[in-house]
Amino acid sequence: MASVKVAVRVRPMNRREKDLEAKFIIEMEGKKTTITNIKLPDGITGDSSRDRTKVFTYDFSYFSADCKNSNYVSQERVFRDLGTDVLKSAFEGYNACVFAYGQTGSGKSYTMMGNTGDSGLIPRICEGLFSKIADVTRKGDASFRTEVSYLEIYNERVRDLLRRKSSKTFNLRVREHPKEGPYVEDLSKHLVQNYRDVEELMDAGNINRTTAATGMNDVSSRSHAIFTINFTQVL
């Protein structure tokens, strides 16, 4: 299995874009994503040396703007393509990570969290995780301890989103463990038994994020949140 997989997903146009009669400049076929520079309106000069078309190849190119498009995929399919390997690796003992990158409103939350009734990657990964843990525990092979942490990096400072305000909430230090690699000193860990517990902690942490606490939208591009689930086998 490749150690890194990259997918790009195009969301449907929103009301504003439709009102502006915006045109799609992205096309997808198989793994390929093609971007075509639009023709500049008469009178506006651009850099004529730029290629009109650029083609990129990713592990997956998903086109969500038209359900009849051959590159349209369901949330379930996104999970099968990207989430199942994460689960497999985690149970093989590897650290696994999924992250979404993109500008405000580009569809990160939709892909990661999904909607009521059609969940995204994180709920599906958690469901898979807890169901596998339940399976193994039922067979009496092992039992597990599952803990979560939630932090925000804002203005290059690390902040614990799940701890009541104290000296250990803000400005946490990132350190390097000789065997286990980088970690955040004093980051709180919270025991969870099921996805409901995970969801409650995510909701609590989201309230503490700088964007929510200040109501400032412009900070969202500088605020990065990292949610970690750690499960260890208890003998």
Ligand SMILES: Nc1ncnc2c1ncn2[C@@H]1O[C@H](COP(=O)(O)OP(=O)(O)OP(=O)(O)O)[C@@H](O)[C@H]1O
């Ligand atoms: N693949 C998709 N299919 C259908 N609708 C989508 C898709 N991706 C995003 N949307 C819709 O687009 C809007 C913006 O998406 P979303 O809130 O996920 O963006 P975001 O990148 O998380 O934004 P922010 O950084 O501001 O939190 C939402 O209304 C969402 O439902």
